[in-house]
Amino acid sequence: MLHRAILLSLLALQPVAAAAASAPQTTDGAASSSAAESRHEGYYYPKITSREIYKARTQVLAKMNRHERLLFVSATTQQQGSASYAPRYVVFAKGDEAEKLIIVGLDDQTLGTIYRARALLAALSSLARLTPLLRDADLEDTLTFYDLAKLMGFTQLTISDGRSHSHRVTLQ
DSSP, X not given: OHHHHHHHHHHHHHHHHHHHHHSOOOOOHHHHHHXXXXXXXXXXXXXXXXXXXXXXXXXXXXXXXXXHHXXXXXXXXXXXXXXXXXXXXXXXXXXXXXXXXXXXXXXXXTTSSHHHHHHHHHHHHHHHHTSHHHHHSXXXXXXXXXXXXXXXXXXXXXXXXXXXOEEEEEEO
């Protein structure tokens, strides 16, 4: 039984090891950023199928930092964990400064269409407004989740159904 578990573990890790071995090793910041991106794509979500650039109506709050972004992710995860049903999506913050927000659906319904993804982002707007620094800020009701994400210091949002499509939003 133990032998079977070890064998299955090795088989599961083999594609990851092969990808790591074939990844280019450079010290160039742009290349390492690209390498970091390729680690996320194909691991947390499928290949990016659509992109957009959003010009936010806000600027990053001066007090926002990695710790505050991770608090938002933790609060989102904690809220889902307190529900009486299984989580429907998962939220990650990646990057050296946790500046990349990733949201992945865990079932075929939650983020199965762009409209469901937008509805989830609208719901997350309410949760974002409850974070300590945003709660105390005087925010317009018309700000979108993209604007709030920019306030928190996120520079990129990737939202995916976890199966066939991923949408990348670059926040400017």
